[in-house]
Amino acid sequence: MLINVTEFFRDQALFGYLCQQVLPELFAVARRKGTEARIWSVGCATGEEAYSLAILIAELLGDELEHCTVRLFATDVDGEAIMFARRGIYPATALTVLAPELVERYFIPRDGAFAVTKRIRGLIVFGEHDLAQRPPFHHIDLTLCRDVLISFTPELLTRALQLFAFALRDGGYLVLGKTEASPPLNGYFEPVDSSLKIYRRHGARTVLPPTWSKMAVPITLPRAHPGDHLLAGAPALENPRPAVIEPGGLLDEIPLGVVVVDRRYDILSINHAARLFLGIYHEARGEDLIHNAQGLSGSSLRAAIDTAFRDGSSTRLEQGALVTLATGEECRLEITCRLVRPNAPAREAPAVMILLHDVTATEQVRARQDDAIARLTARTRDMAEANRALLAANQSLTGTSVAAAVGGGGELDLGHGIN
Numbered sequence: 001m002l003i004n005v006t007e008f009f010r011d012q013a014l015f016g017y018l019c020q021q022v023l024p025e026l027f028a029v030a031r032r033k034g035t036e037a038r039i040w041s042v043g044c045a046t047g048e049e050a051y052s053l054a055i056l057i058a059e060l061l062g063d064e065l066e067h068c069t070v071r072l073f074a075t076d077v078d079g080e081a082i083m084f085a086r087r088g089i090y091p092a093t094a095l096t097v098l099a100p101e102l103v104e105r106y107f108i109p110r111d112g113a114f115a116v117t118k119r120i121r122g123l124i125v126f127g128e129h130d131l132a133q134r135p136p137f138h139h140i141d142l143t144l145c146r147d148v149l150i151s152f153t154p155e156l157l158t159r160a161l162q163l164f165a166f167a168l169r170d171g172g173y174l175v176l177g178k179t180e181a182s183p184p185l186n187g188y189f190e191p192v193d194s195s196l197k198i199y200r201r202h203g204a205r206t207v208l209p210p211t212w213s214k215m216a217v218p219i220t221l222p223r224a225h226p227g228d229h230l231l232a233g234a235p236a237l238e239n240p241r242p243a244v245i246e247p248g249g250l251l252d253e254i255p256l257g258v259v260v261v262d263r264r265y266d267i268l269s270i271n272h273a274a275r276l277f278l279g280i281y282h283e284a285r286g287e288d289l290i291h292n293a294q295g296l297s298g299s300s301l302r303a304a305i306d307t308a309f310r311d312g313s314s315t316r317l318e319q320g321a322l323v324t325l326a327t328g329e330e331c332r333l334e335i336t337c338r339l340v341r342p343n344a345p346a347r348e349a350p351a352v353m354i355l356l357h358d359v360t361a362t363e364q365v366r367a368r369q370d371d372a373i374a375r376l377t378a379r380t381r382d383m384a385e386a387n388r389a390l391l392a393a394n395q396s397l398t399g400t401s402v403a404a405a406v407g408g409g410g411e412l413d414l415g416h417g418i419n
Contacts, residue, residue, distance in 0.1 A: 006048045008097055010146075014175065014196050018142075019056055022173055022198070026141045027061070027068060029171075036069035040140045040167065043076055043148035047085025047126065048094070050074035051116055053144070054123040055106050073137050075129030086126045088116035131160045135287065136167035138279070138294045143168060146177035161185045168201035175199075257333075257356030260340060263309060265290050265302065268351055277333060277356045289354075296335075301354075304337045308352045314338040331360040 009015050030037040041050040054072055061068055076082050091113050095103050107114040131148075143164050149157050164174050165188035174189060176197040189199040257274030261267055267289050270280065279294030290298045296317075304315040317335040334357040340350065 006045045008048045008094065009052045010049065011178070011196075014198075015052065015056060017193060017196055017198065018053075018175075019060060022142060023057065023060055026173075029141070030068070035139075036071050038137070038140050038142075039070070039072045040137055040143045041072065041074040042129075042131070042143060042145035042164075044074035044085060044126070045076055045078070045081050047074060047081075047088065047124075048090075049144065049146070050085065050124050050126070051088065051120060054120045055102060057123065058106070058120060059102075070123055072124045073140075074124050074126045077128065077130045079128050082126050082128055088121050089113050090116075131163060132156060135284075135292050136163040138167055139169050140167045140172055141169060142173045142175070144175040146175065147179060149176065149180050158185075161188070165189070165201060165203075170201060172201045173198060174201065255358065257354075257358075259289060259354040259356070260351050261289050261305060261354065262351050264288070265305060267292070274354075274356055277331070277358070296333075301335070304335070305352050305354070308337040308339055312339055331358050333357065334359045 026037050026039075029035075039053060041053060044050045050072060057070055057072075058065055061070075074085060076085075089110060090107075095107065095114055103114065106117050106120050108117060145160070145164065149160055152160060162185065165185060168174060173192070176199070178197055180197065187203050188201060190202055192198040192200050254271070255273055257277045258269070258271045259267060259274045259278075260269040265288050266286055267284050270284060274280070275284075278289075278292065278296070280292050284292055290302050293301060300317055304317050307313070307315045315337045317333075317337075336355045336357070337352050338355070340353050
């Protein structure tokens with residue numbers, strides 16, 4: 001199923017449409033909302049499509065690229081292809097479709113080949129991802145999935161389209177390959193340009209579908225294990241601890257979010273409150289927490305878990321992580337990571353417990369207090385300024401009265417100089 005055949009700017013008409021119609025709109029929305037533009041290249045193979053998108057973005061934004069936040073995710077189930085894409089080094093024959101000025105701007109000659117510049121590589125996050133097993137990225141503005149779905153069974157095709165509907169924001173774009181059939185999910189996508197297979201996300205939010213292993217289908221794809229997430233030197237866990245939070249149990253009744261993860265960051269247990277806080281709407285046990293958690297910085301969360309495993313000490317993320325709930329409301333979380341067995345040596349501990357505390361009310365009270373203090377400070381400052389102005393006026397009036405009295409030869413009555 002792995003067809004790693006691609007090239008730079010494959011389908012000039014499509015990239016022209018993205019350049020003229022789609023990307024300018026996405027950047028305008030991102031500027032207006034103060035958010036980052038998020039693009040997902042699915043089945044990126046050896047990276048040509050992802051780098052083509054990055055070059056197109058750099059051409060569109062020019063110097064503004066330094067002030068515009070763009071996140072481009074490029075994923076594939078083929079680990080070797082991802083390793084090649086991360087290197088970003090291509091033979092000269094691969095660049096023949098590019099204009100010479102683009103090659104000069106965005107590639108560096110290296111030992112008879114050409115390396116993508118650091119500026120372009122820095123726009124892209126490459127990673128292994130299996131549509132059959134892993135949840136998608138979230139809040140995506142544009143998803144490209146070309147010549148990937150043609151090999152899928154009908155069941156997996158439906159799941160993949162459901163994943164894209166879940167990942168895309170309302171109004172986001174989905175681009176499919178020309179050889180693929182139109183999406184069957186009419187309730188989630190509407191055509192923008194049928195000839196180019198460009199669709200737009202609309203309708204109610206979809207529920208994240210189950211993983212492939214829970215679907216009755218004739219074939220099974222291998223699950224991608226993110227081995228690079230393992231801590232250096234950490235012992236492998238042959239038999240992870242069984243779940244300690246059962247659905248419907250006592251911990252599902254409390255408002256405190258609780259998640260237990262192993263050294264691969266895979267979820268061993270999770271309660272109801274944590275699901276709401278992190279936007280995890282499916283079973284998720286055995287899946288990567290870093291990838292599933294929505295609204296949090298994956299690197300910060302991973303660092304906190306690593307520190308707990310390495311040092312055996314509780315670690316706390318900075319208070320105020322912004323998370324969007326299923327209701328559309330926003331809350332601020334205080335997140336603490338601690339070993340499940342705090343008395344055991346850190347390197348022998350099987351898991352870390354992550355506690356998520358909603359401090360929205362506390363933050364709101366503090367914000368109101370800060371606002372009240374700011375208003376009182378401003379009022380005090382205004383009163384002090386008014387008093388200084390009044391004193392200056394009185395002094396000026398006193399000086400005028402003294403001058404008038406001396407100049408007129410009359411007597412000066414200091415006791416009645418100022419009314």
